[in-house]
Amino acid sequence: MIRTRFAPSPTGFLHIGGARTALFSWAYARHHGGEFILRIEDTDVARSTSEAVQAILDGMRWLGLDYDEGPIYQMRRMDRYKAVIREMLESGSAYYCYTAPEELDRVREAQRAQGLKPRYDRTWRPETGKTLPKPPDGVRPVVRFRNPLDGVVAWDDLVKGSIAIDNAELDDLVIARADLVPTYNFCVAVDDWDMNITHVIRGDDHVNNTPRQINILKALGAPIPRYGHLSMILGDDGQKLSKRHGAVSVMQYDENGYLPEAVLNYLARLGWSHGDDEIFSMEQFREWFDLDHITPSAAQFNTEKLDWLNAHYLREADNMRLAALLAPRLAALGVTLLQTPSLEAVVALYKERVSRLDQLADEVKVFYAPLEPDPDALARHLTPDALPALKDFAARILEVDPWDAPSINALVKDCLKAHKLKMPKLAMPLRVLLTGREHTPSIDGVIALFSRETVLERLKPAGVG
């Protein structure tokens, strides 16, 4: 049984990089009929917040990434960690270290100054025949892992291929702080073991942690899962994602008018490919997903392509669903919906013209809010030669039956013919008068959305209503 996990630390929102990690981990489990576990790594008590936990949960739900177990909170597993640490202390794979943090800083600084890799000097590491210093009074020790001194830790990375790191490069890392709270690398190892994780799919900022975790797992006599390290996502500007460079919550994409299926499709395609396929459903993604086609190098986020995908999914989306998504947006704009036109009908006509929901809201609002036609646009299109035709149109509007686009189109054409005008001559002033905009869908369809009365009402500024 394949079991994967997504293990964020609740120190901030779920950003796009984390979302992709979750997505790939989820997809791997789902593709193989395995299980996906959500684990909250909250051992950094100072920075973890319940708001962040909620933000992660919200993000996962919005994306539709369901998990079979969890959320499992590490802070609730303290007893287990402490028991393991005790065992390691007893078996000699861990030891107490009394070096003060300030002293550590001094040593590291000196090492750096010499061009060395900063590392713990192993003062308190027990060795046969070595006499340890006397523990100073009143100092609460940390617990360190007794990392092997030589040899290499190697694994066949699922996305990057074989990676080998010398044990000589590794430190005797702290596995429990002075306050007894265990640290990341240790908890991950214990959890992955306890939770029977078979495949660890995570960001490649963890490549350097992998040998440490493997060593701990080995010391524990635990099986070693397979590891796959995903490259990171760079911002739109090619810079590392940060607050300054587009690191925003996935929920921000919701607010910005993106559909989850568009974000999902975009993320799936960022750093993973299935031939030339660009647009695919989550079902297809689950079916196709594999680790062999993941790009090992970093990928730059491209908002324009996301927009393109979102426009596609907007066009595909059900009108009723879009109307429901739009209603609160319109309310936020201070727009009160009317009986006519129905939001669904407007959406049906406009959804293929925009790439985001906020743009759709902006287009749609003119159907419900009073209009003040732009004088410049009016001057441009409400030309003297168009006026008679417009008047004609207004006068005959009550004859139109049924009140639908084809009949309206017939009347428009009639008026054009009678006054020997071309379509734009009449369509443009109608657009501006009815919607305040110069760009709209086909004018007959737009007119059909309104009632006859509203049309006449809106034609009044032209003096023909």
Place this chain on the structure above:
RNA sequence: GUCCCUAUCGUCUAGAGGCCUAGGACACAACCCUUUCACGGUUGGUACCGGGGUUCGAAUCCCCGUGGGGACGCCA
């Protein structure tokens, strides 16, 4: 500084030694469609980081540079 990872159009990518005169998508440009703007259609330009090998043959394998990224915490 040390260690690790990485490198195909502006961007995301296809590419597992001959199918590559390097394909697709976004973006861009032109044209077509047209009732404005979109959509759609057609066409076009733009890329294998550099240098050495290996091989009959290299975008693909190896080495060295260079660029980019990551890590070096009582953060995760």
